[in-house]
Amino acid sequence: MRSIESLGRYIIRFLEEFGRIASLLYSTIKQIFTHPFDIKGILKQMVEVGINSLPVVLITAAFTGMALALQTYTGFARFGAEAMVGFVVAISMTRELGPVLTAIMIAGRVGAAMAAELSTMRVTEQIDALESLATNPVKYLVVPRFLASLIMVPALTVIAAIVGILGGYFIVVVVFGVSPAVYWHWTWVYTEWKDIYFGLIKAFFFGGCVSLLSCYKGFYSAGGAEGVGKATTSAVVFSIIAILISNYFLSALMFA
């Protein structure tokens, strides 16, 4: 009886939270189309989300591409198919690893920062101050972060996929001595455009998820400095879980 009760409470809390996230999404979208358009704020966030995340994304993508090539090469060599490594790297980086790894890095770096910044603003009354100065805090704080992520996560994903494929090239061609023509042939021959743009659709979705969830956690935090810490941690954890779960369903929907 007890456990059913607490399960019920848990479900209600979950639905409540889901409702609040949906309502934040709704007001964010509404505020995007409300005059004026804050281009300066968006550009600032694009630098923060995109340019400043470039180093981590580059490193992650390069080493992932290299590890993938290494494993596939030695694995495929067992049945004489090592020439095909280029294909495995290309399809993994465009469909799966490019978007997912980029989004996870963004969740850790940018999502955490968004949650920390907004929750600090909440507990120090800065969000109240915005309201008191007749400024909609969703428009001022959430919209630029949301739009910047929608644009920059796909952009970073393209770069991650390219760098991953170059990492694979380095291992296959430079380390194992396969001819470059063979690597490129297998990179392109079975790769389709839809691998690339489905990957980008995922990245777009992840960008929205990470920024919305992180802003949500920051925006509705409470309880002083401790609340800031909690908001930051749970923004990262929730974002990554959301990325991994939605990635499966998006993959099933688009590629199956």
Next chain:
Amino acid sequence: MIEIIDLHKSFGKNHVLQGVNLKVDRGESMVVMGGSGSGKTILIKHIIRLLRPDSGKVIVDGRDMAELNEKELYKMRKRFGMLFQSAALFDSLSVWENVGFALLRERQMKESDVKKIAIEELKVVGLTGVEDLMPSELSGGMKKRVGLARAIIHNPEILLYDEPTTGLDPILANTIGDLILELKKRLSVTSVTITHDIQAAYKIADRIAMLFKGRIIETGRPDEIKNTTNPVVRQFISGGLAASGEDLEEVV
């Protein structure tokens, strides 16, 4: 001008406001006193709908705040200026951008003009040469004064001050008190000031209200409050210094 009618507000089991009634006339300076954690900040935030009542009403200039739509609400808020307990300066903006925030958001003036006005407004609160600093570079007292400049730059009709003198040394507290008095004369504003600094209250109040256990238990002119027979108010006045000492840490 401002009328609060039977206002109730709870957070979970904590029934903070239990039927507050308060009327502030146009041009009047009302001071609400009360102990730490008695719900003063909660009360003042209801006036400009940063919080919504569980029950009861807040009426400003004849309009029920709860019934305003978003556009009307923001229009109404432009008639207000609010100084927050923690100053609540935007830490990603410089001092002058903080002060000029309301004007920058309106987008009707050039940035360089806004900056000039902001510098003038900073002079009004006794600050010079700080316009290009960041809030983190300011002392607690300076932050309060920058917050004050930000609250008055758009010439509001109604000013809400949450603990304007708490955490300041007596001289600075006195200066801020003078400043509030002067603004009252210059702008003929209606104001609600929250404080537990008795001296400041006597200085700036036309009337003083005492918030205790979620209700306003007494209202009166400063001289009436000084000579009150209400035991709670008497104790608060005599023990007031200890109470404000407690809150010093909160601010800094």
